[in-house]
Amino acid sequence: MIKLLSFCTALLLLPAAWAAPGCDAQHGCIESNSWELGLALGYGERSNPLREHNDIPLYLVPEIAYYGDDWYFDNGSLGYILWEDDRFSLNLAGNFASDRAYFDRWDPANLFITGNLSNRDVPIDQGPVIDPSGEDELTSFDELETRNFTYLGGLEAYYFSELGMIKLAWMHDLLGVHQGSEVQFKWEYGINFGDLSTTASVFADWKSKDLVAYYYGVRPTENLYWSQTYQATSGWNRGLELNLSYPLAKHWELLGMVRYTRLAESISASPLVVEDNSLAYFLGIGYSF
Template identity: 45%
Template sequence: MYRTLLILLAALSLPSIGVAKEPCVTKDECIEMRNWDLGVAIGWGQKTNPLRDFDDIPVFFIPTVAYYGEHWFFDNGNLGYSLVEQQYFSLNLVTSYSMDRAYFYRWDPSNIFLKRSTQDGVRMLDTPAVINAEPEPVFNSLESRNFTLLGGAEAFIYTPLGVVRLAYTHDMFNVHQGAEAQIKWTYGWHLTRWVFDMSLVLDWKSTNVVDYYYGVRPSENTYWSQHYHADAGWDKGVEMTARYILTDNWDMLFAFRYTQIADEIAASPLLDQDYSSTYFIGAAYRF
């Protein structure tokens, strides 16, 4: 028995679990049950950082580690348990971690093996604030945005027009007591040695999540802590990959993701752009 592996998740360091029940074009698209699946992608790419005065994040070395048993599975740091698995539908209990903390910290799971050049993710502005209608968003050192695991459920619906993923997760350790949800549609096709995948993604973040990561603490800036009020919002994204199969173990890989950040998040003075994009070009090897 095999389960399909969506290599885009590893290439873009996304925390989603990528399980689908599509036929395997080649064996490197699948994970054999009860065997560890190890891989690495080596190349060059970059993830833009929407946070004000934070550096973009280079992407050059991305490991993948996965194991799927009869019910339990582990996929790049996420644990899951399969409750129902039918021909056109499956339901899992899963853990995941938020993408948002990755913008602040080098060693967040979403940024493993990525380099950050600013100390503690913060680079102070030297230019004094200009007094206009509102003060310039200049901040003291940012307080910690702590790591937490999210736990919840995900469902996959398998159709001839692609796979739909529905997921809802909640903070398991009372770090921010927030919740996240996702609606994701993925469609894949192949042409001789080429394999293509495209996804459209909607990611919802609750008010608590938005406030914890993008709200301003009084110690960071007194004015903006009082004038920015967080609210729940939907990020919208598109993901694409193109792979050229060289051998049973080697692929050439191009991956791209674009995220349009929710207006409620983009309004935070911590941000200076309302989008984030990631690209990666390189080679992927499956052991």
């Protein structure tokens, strides 16, 4: 088994690669039973759609991965291969819940990102919102309660063809924090322009009602009015991603990434959320050890 590398996906601490039976011209690879260690230095940012929460800077991004014959570890993602052939792979897999990263600067999804930590746990202030009752105190927010850490696990399947890679996964809360689930879909296609490698992706992630309610619902201690008014439902996040890499020398690459995520309507309707999207970008130089 091999791993197809993608530093830029590692920026978001999603699985930075997918299991495949062979290498191609668009990706670097590591063979079975070997480590991949790398570091990218540059500048970027991931916007934070939460009210009164600052955007997340991207300066230093590590890559830590190991792919064995039957299992892999990739920047916090853990998987075990149930079955694979030249076109298809089915795995047991787990990864961090990504939504909590917006609420806590020290969430594992942010541990690989250095920058100003002084804005962690900033209280949310709803601001000058006019409530139907006319009572401003009903729309003022107290400090948010903690959204606890959890780990998602389930099944993921990959299909490889000349038209790109398709991923479909079902993930559930393994630690019983919110009892929610995700369904993840992604189509990815890579093409080279001389030494410049590009990978474009389209993705859609369905988030269950329990998951949305836990992260984006309002607790009574945060705001009594909105805890009774906002009702979470399931919904789809959708987005686009473009990754670029250009070799500079042995072990060195110029890397670029931009990723746009449109939040589900049920999430953007939350009074905790002031933007209906999140944009991430990064440009830097990567070194593979």
